[in-house]
Amino acid sequence: MFQNIGEIVLLFWRTLCALPFAWRQRQKVLDQFFEIGNASLLMVCVLSFFIGAVIALQTGPVLVERGLASAVGGIVGISIAKELAPVMMAILIAGRIGSAMAAEIGSMRVYQEIDALRTMNINTIHYLVLPRMLAMAVALPLLVVFSILVGWFGGAVVAASNSHIGVPFQAFFDGLRDIVDLQDVANGVFKSFCFAIIIGAVSCHQGLVTIGGPRGIGRSVTKAVVNSIVLIVIFDYILTRFLLKS
Amino acid sequence: MSQPDNNSGVSLQVRGLHKSFGQQEVLRGIDLDVRPGEIFVIMGPSGSGKSVLLKHLIGLEAPDAGEILINGESIESPEVAAKYRMALVFQSGALLNSLTVGENVGLYLTEHRLKSPEEIDRIVAEKLETVGLTDAVDKMPAELSGGMKKRASIARALVIDPQLILYDEPTSELDPLSAVVIGEEILELKKQIHVTSVVVTHDRDLAFGVADRIAIINEGRILTIGSPDEVKRFNDPLIQKFLHADFKRDPESKPL
Numbered sequence: 001m002f003q004n005i006g007e008i009v010l011l012f013w014r015t016l017c018a019l020p021f022a023w024r025q026r027q028k029v030l031d032q033f034f035e036i037g038n039a040s041l042l043m044v045c046v047l048s049f050f051i052g053a054v055i056a057l058q059t060g061p062v063l064v065e066r067g068l069a070s071a072v073g074g075i076v077g078i079s080i081a082k083e084l085a086p087v088m089m090a091i092l093i094a095g096r097i098g099s100a101m102a103a104e105i106g107s108m109r110v111y112q113e114i115d116a117l118r119t120m121n122i123n124t125i126h127y128l129v130l131p132r133m134l135a136m137a138v139a140l141p142l143l144v145v146f147s148i149l150v151g152w153f154g155g156a157v158v159a160a161s162n163s164h165i166g167v168p169f170q171a172f173f174d175g176l177r178d179i180v181d182l183q184d185v186a187n188g189v190f191k192s193f194c195f196a197i198i199i200g201a202v203s204c205h206q207g208l209v210t211i212g213g214p215r216g217i218g219r220s221v222t223k224a225v226v227n228s229i230v231l232i233v234i235f236d237y238i239l240t241r242f243l244l245k246s
Numbered sequence: 247m248s249q250p251d252n253n254s255g256v257s258l259q260v261r262g263l264h265k266s267f268g269q270q271e272v273l274r275g276i277d278l279d280v281r282p283g284e285i286f287v288i289m290g291p292s293g294s295g296k297s298v299l300l301k302h303l304i305g306l307e308a309p310d311a312g313e314i315l316i317n318g319e320s321i322e323s324p325e326v327a328a329k330y331r332m333a334l335v336f337q338s339g340a341l342l343n344s345l346t347v348g349e350n351v352g353l354y355l356t357e358h359r360l361k362s363p364e365e366i367d368r369i370v371a372e373k374l375e376t377v378g379l380t381d382a383v384d385k386m387p388a389e390l391s392g393g394m395k396k397r398a399s400i401a402r403a404l405v406i407d408p409q410l411i412l413y414d415e416p417t418s419e420l421d422p423l424s425a426v427v428i429g430e431e432i433l434e435l436k437k438q439i440h441v442t443s444v445v446v447t448h449d450r451d452l453a454f455g456v457a458d459r460i461a462i463i464n465e466g467r468i469l470t471i472g473s474p475d476e477v478k479r480f481n482d483p484l485i486q487k488f489l490h491a492d493f494k495r496d497p498e499s500k501p502l
Contacts, residue, residue, distance in 0.1 A: 112340040113340055113341075113343070115301075115336070115340060116334075116342070116402075118305075119332070119334045120333075121327060121328075121354075
């Protein structure tokens with residue numbers, strides 16, 4: 001396990017060192033960016049709407065019952081912005097894109113395509129890892145911003161339409177503005193940036209160390225998703241603790 | 247040291263090469279010399295260490311002991327990789343499945359930005375014509391037959407303008423006609439660009455059809471090296487068994 005963590009850190013460091021070559025790989029970054037956005041946008045939309053809706057449904061009646069109707073928007077808003085949108089989107093992207101990255105790089109490894117790149121003196125970090133990590137690091141925070149907005153909207157719709165809550169749209173967003181500030185959204189986006197690095201590094205690493213044919217590819221995909229999710233949850237605590245002082 | 251002639255094949259020396267994977271000793275002290283411009287065939291049964299040796303020759307594997315020299319310079323030195331142009335034709339072709347055949351063939355030039363896109367297109371078309379795949383430029387590797395993949399892989403190797411070209415089982419999984427085409431292409435490349443070729447195979451027809459010299463390898467050791475005639479005459483029961491192994495049908499049995 002510690003060897004894996006060491007290798008992942010090394011891969012991340014090598015990718016950082018390759019950043020000056022990012023412009024040369026811009027087409028691949030754009031392709032990956034499109035792949036992440038195209039594959040995930042609808043799912044992000046649906047998931048975020050219902051996350052906002054269910055948080056409003058869970059907290060709304062309790063708060064209204066205690067005469068805290070004005071806090072519904074704030075509770076829903078802050079929990080989505082600081083916690084649920086970054087973590088849920090990271091888990092979604094780990095399952096949807098991280099697995100695809102590990103499978104693609106893993107099959108390239110198994111079918112000697114990576115060896116072929118090496119015989120042509122093509123750096124696999126520049127060619128395979130850098131575009132994926134970079135696209136992930138840009139796309140996931142953007143998806144999280146989108147997710148936060150959709151989640152707030154979902155919460156507002158339920159708060160307004162549910163008879164046990166009955167908080168109008170305007171009042172919901174007034175309450176949200178009272179509690180949630182730009183710093184909270186920025187914290188969520190920063191978290192998602194860190195999660196994107198974790199997903200990219202873990203998935204690419206898992207692909208690169210794939211051995212043993214189709215079964216090995218399957219094993220790598222599973223490991224990439226599971227390890228990404230475990231690290232996301234651990235780093236979520238660490239980052240939350242770190243950001244708590246602000 | 248004098249500069250290499252960029253248009254000729256290179257010499258290759260292997261000295262005391264050892265390699266183990268865990269407890270399994272795959273190469274047990276390989277010594278061989280390949281002369282500039284010759285076609286050197288390494289033959290041996292499956293699992294004898296041929297492909298592992300080939301991966302060492304191009305730097306995909308690092309030896310536990312021993313050294314590999316190109317024109318007298320160790321390939322461990324990073325400058326050597328930049329100085330000499332080497333290419334490997336993989337057994338599976340190893341074309342990148344996400345790229346078209348044309349993009350695969352031009353990948354080396356594109357990634358290293360050695361030519362303009364127009365020039366790359368021209369070179370790709372020229373190399374594909376050399377291997378008879380002009381019409382396949384826009385096809386994906388999944389649309390090609392086994393033989394076409396191997397020829398596309400040769401075209402990709404040719405784009406590097408190699409001084410040393412390595413072939414890993416170039417005729418495996420091919421029908422006899424396609425195998426002959428590949429063999430002819432190996433000979434044609436020697437004639438046209440005087441490239442040094444190392445062919446790893448267990449195909450006896452290919453080996454004796456194209457080789458200038460043949461090395462027989464078994465259990466990680468070289469048993470003999472010589473011209474095809476010398477190898478045929480070599481008095482070793484294992485080599486003779488390998489070279490003459492054939493189906494023996496009971497003359498009494500009749501087809502149904």
